[in-house]
Amino acid sequence: MAVLDVVQYGAPILRKECKPVTDYSVLPKIIEDMFDTMYEEEGVGLAANQIGIDMNLMIIDVSYTDEVDEAHIFVNGQILDSFGESEVEEGCLSIPEIRLPIKRPESIRFKYQLPDGSDQIEEFGGLLARAIQHEIDHLKGIFIIDRVSPLMALQYKKKLKEIEMSSNKSRKVRNTKESFVL
Numbered sequence: 001m002a003v004l005d006v007v008q009y010g011a012p013i014l015r016k017e018c019k020p021v022t023d024y025s026v027l028p029k030i031i032e033d034m035f036d037t038m039y040e041e042e043g044v045g046l047a048a049n050q051i052g053i054d055m056n057l058m059i060i061d062v063s064y065t066d067e068v069d070e071a072h073i074f075v076n077g078q079i080l081d082s083f084g085e086s087e088v089e090e091g092c093l094s095i096p097e098i099r100l101p102i103k104r105p106e107s108i109r110f111k112y113q114l115p116d117g118s119d120q121i122e123e124f125g126g127l128l129a130r131a132i133q134h135e136i137d138h139l140k141g142i143f144i145i146d147r148v149s150p151l152m153a154l155q156y157k158k159k160l161k162e163i164e165m166s167s168n169k170s171r172k173v174r175n176t177k178e179s180f181v182l
């Protein structure tokens with residue numbers, strides 16, 4: 001097992017579109033490290049580039065809520081369609097201490113692969129759909145700060161600069177039912 005440092009805002013790997021997974025044999029070790037890191041940091045989701053790996057790969061576990069759910073691994077995920085809208089406060093392991101109200105579609109139709117490469121298409125709603133969309137954003141180089149108005153983003157300019165300049169140290173964050181961190 002290995003708990004890795006979560007890559008912080010300002011790192012180039014968080015600003016690019018990640019490559020598709022083609023070699024599935026390397027996944028088990030990476031996925032294990034991702035779960036170790038996500039649970040240690042108390043996040044509910046993690047994208048591979050948040051531990052410095054350029055791959056379309058994410059893990060999610062929203063079971064801390066009342067929603068009965070299990071841990072998920074999504075390889076080469078792609079949102080096919082989306083429905084409705086909701087607004088929830090989100091935090092991000094790569095932007096510590098900032099939480100923002102983010103509007104997103106309420107449910108999605110999602111195409112992905114399991115770690116063995118088999119294809120799946122499924123509909124997801126609620127927190128799980130939100131977490132998937134947050135991680136898909138990461139895998140495309142998009143942050144929550146890009147999803148708020150320029151005026152709101154401006155308020156966090158100084159804080160973001162601080163995170164960019166500071167060493168890549170991760171800090172503990174707490175999830176609540178009203179606000180969660182991924």
Ligand SMILES: [Zn+2]
Nearest residue numbers: 092093094182
């Ligand atoms: Zn995040």
